[in-house]
Amino acid sequence: MSHHIVEVKDLKFHYPDRTPALSGVSFKIRHGESVAIVGANGAGKSTLLLHLNGYLSPVEGQVRIGDYQLTPETVREVRRTVGMVFQDPDDQLFMSTVFDDVAFGPLNLGFTPEDVSARVEQALATVGVSHLRDRPPYRLSTGQKRRVAIASVLSMSPDILVMDEPSAGLDPRARSQLIELLRSFQHTKIIATHDLDMVVDLCERTIVMHDGQISADGPTMEIFSDETLLAASCLEKPLRMQGCPVCSCKG
Amino acid sequence: MSRKIDQAFYDIGHLDTLAAGDTPLHRLDPRAKLLTTVVFILTVVSFGKYEIGRLLPFFLYPAVLIGLGELPLTFLLKKVLLVSPFVIFIGIFNPWLDREVMLQLGPLAISGGWISFISLLLRFTLTIGAALLLIATTGFAAICMALEKLGAPQVFTVQLLLLYRYIFVLIGESIRMMRAHSLRSFSAKGRITYRVFLQMLGNLLLRTIDRAQRIHMAMLSRAFTGELKIVRQFRFGYKEICFLVGFSALFILLRCTDVTALLGHLVLEISR
Numbered sequence: 001m002s003h004h005i006v007e008v009k010d011l012k013f014h015y016p017d018r019t020p021a022l023s024g025v026s027f028k029i030r031h032g033e034s035v036a037i038v039g040a041n042g043a044g045k046s047t048l049l050l051h052l053n054g055y056l057s058p059v060e061g062q063v064r065i066g067d068y069q070l071t072p073e074t075v076r077e078v079r080r081t082v083g084m085v086f087q088d089p090d091d092q093l094f095m096s097t098v099f100d101d102v103a104f105g106p107l108n109l110g111f112t113p114e115d116v117s118a119r120v121e122q123a124l125a126t127v128g129v130s131h132l133r134d135r136p137p138y139r140l141s142t143g144q145k146r147r148v149a150i151a152s153v154l155s156m157s158p159d160i161l162v163m164d165e166p167s168a169g170l171d172p173r174a175r176s177q178l179i180e181l182l183r184s185f186q187h188t189k190i191i192a193t194h195d196l197d198m199v200v201d202l203c204e205r206t207i208v209m210h211d212g213q214i215s216a217d218g219p220t221m222e223i224f225s226d227e228t229l230l231a232a233s234c235l236e237k238p239l240r241m242q243g244c245p246v247c248s249c250k251g
Numbered sequence: 252m253s254r255k256i257d258q259a260f261y262d263i264g265h266l267d268t269l270a271a272g273d274t275p276l277h278r279l280d281p282r283a284k285l286l287t288t289v290v291f292i293l294t295v296v297s298f299g300k301y302e303i304g305r306l307l308p309f310f311l312y313p314a315v316l317i318g319l320g321e322l323p324l325t326f327l328l329k330k331v332l333l334v335s336p337f338v339i340f341i342g343i344f345n346p347w348l349d350r351e352v353m354l355q356l357g358p359l360a361i362s363g364g365w366i367s368f369i370s371l372l373l374r375f376t377l378t379i380g381a382a383l384l385l386i387a388t389t390g391f392a393a394i395c396m397a398l399e400k401l402g403a404p405q406v407f408t409v410q411l412l413l414l415y416r417y418i419f420v421l422i423g424e425s426i427r428m429m430r431a432h433s434l435r436s437f438s439a440k441g442r443i444t445y446r447v448f449l450q451m452l453g454n455l456l457l458r459t460i461d462r463a464q465r466i467h468m469a470m471l472s473r474a475f476t477g478e479l480k481i482v483r484q485f486r487f488g489y490k491e492i493c494f495l496v497g498f499s500a501l502f503i504l505l506r507c508t509d510v511t512a513l514l515g516h517l518v519l520e521i522s523r
Contacts, residue, residue, distance in 0.1 A: 055472065079471070091462060091466050094413065094466050096391070096395075107482065136392075156474070
C-alpha cells in the first residue's frame, strides 16, 4: 500500500458569515507528487490551501497530513511538515532582515543557534540569494522576495511545499528561473495557480476546482486537452497548447 | 501633496541605508549607543528652563558622531527641521506669557520668554538630533534588539519591530491609494474632500486588518508561539565600555559644572 502523505476527505467549509467556500472536497496526494490546483477566482483554491496547514479548521470532513490527523493537538507538527509559501511575499517576510526572517521558523522549532545559522545559510544558498542575508526584505525586488519567502520555508525542512500563486508578479526571466528552482526540489508540491503553462512544466497531476468542488482530478495533459471541462471551469488551454498566432494566420 | 509623501517615504528608507554603513561607530554594540543616547537626553532635558549657554557644549556629541559615522549633516538637519513645527507651537507663546526682562544687551531688553523659547529649541535640536543619529548609526531593528537585551518587555519591542517593518508597506499602500485618487479626481490640485478622505481612511484600516491577519497566518505556519526569537551575537567589549563611560562622564561633567563659564574665566585670566 502506498504512503498517502496528504489526504483530504469530504472537506466542507463556510466562512463565519456563511459564505460557502468548500462543499465536499476529497483527494489523496502521494509522497513526491507534484500537484496543481487550478480554477477560476473564488473557486476555493486559497481556502483549501489554508486547511492544509491548519489555519482554518474544517466545518465537516477531515484533513490528514502524513501520520497525523489535523487536530488542535497535532497542528504544530503539521505546520512543520507543510511549508506554506503565501502569494504576497510582503505578508510572509515580516522580520527586518532576510536572515532573521529565514531563521524565524527554525528558532521557533527550538533548534540551537548554530543549527539555525547552518539551516539559514543552506536555505539561502538553495534559492541562490545568500548575498542578500543582511538586507531588509522590503528593499528587495519581487523576484528576490519570492526566493527569500521560499527559503524561509525551506529552512524548516518541510516534506510538503504548498504554494499560492508562486509565479504571480514575476517577469518572464524570474518566472522561468523560479520554475527551474521548483523543479529541482524533491518535496511533495501542491501549487495553486492561474499560470497553466507553469503547471505543464511542473505538475504531472492537476486538480480542477469549481464552485468549492473538485470538477476534475487527473493527469495534467489529459485535463488541459479537455476543452469542455476547461470552459465549464472558466479556464482556457495553456498558451503553449493553443495554436500559434503566426502560423495559424498563414494557415 | 503626494510628492511630499513619496519623498518622506524614501527618506525613512535613507536612514536605514545610512545605518548599513561600516565605520567604527556603526560597529559598536547597539546597547552602548542606546544607553549613551539615553544619558545624553536625560542630562540635556534636566537643565533649567532659562539655560542657554550651558547647553551649547552638548553640541559636541552630535558633531563627534557625525564625524565618526561619516553622516550627511544637511540631510540630518532637514529631518530635524521637519519635526520642528511641533516644538515651535509648544514654545511660541513663551515670549508673550513671560515678559519679565532677564537680559539687557545694550538697548535691547530680552524677556525671559524669549530665553526659555530659545532654550527649548536648543534642547529639541539636541535630543531629536541624538535620536536620529542613534537610528542612522545603528538601525531600527538593532535598537529594538538592544532594548530587549536590556530588559524591555517583549510585547513592546515586537510591536516596534513590526511597526517599523510594515510602515513601509502601509505608506506604499497609502501612496498608491492617493495616486489612484488624484488620477481620477479632476478637482483643483487633487484635493481630497472630507467625505472621500474618511472613506479612504476606512478602506486603509480594513486593508490593514486583512494584512495583519495574513501576517499572523504566515507566522503561525512557521511555528510561531507568541515569543519572537532572534539570533544576534552582541559583544559588549572594552570599546563599548569606553564609549559609554567616556561620553556619560562628559555629559554629567557638563551638567554639574559650568564649563563655558570656567573657560570664559580662564580666557579672561590669561588675557589679563
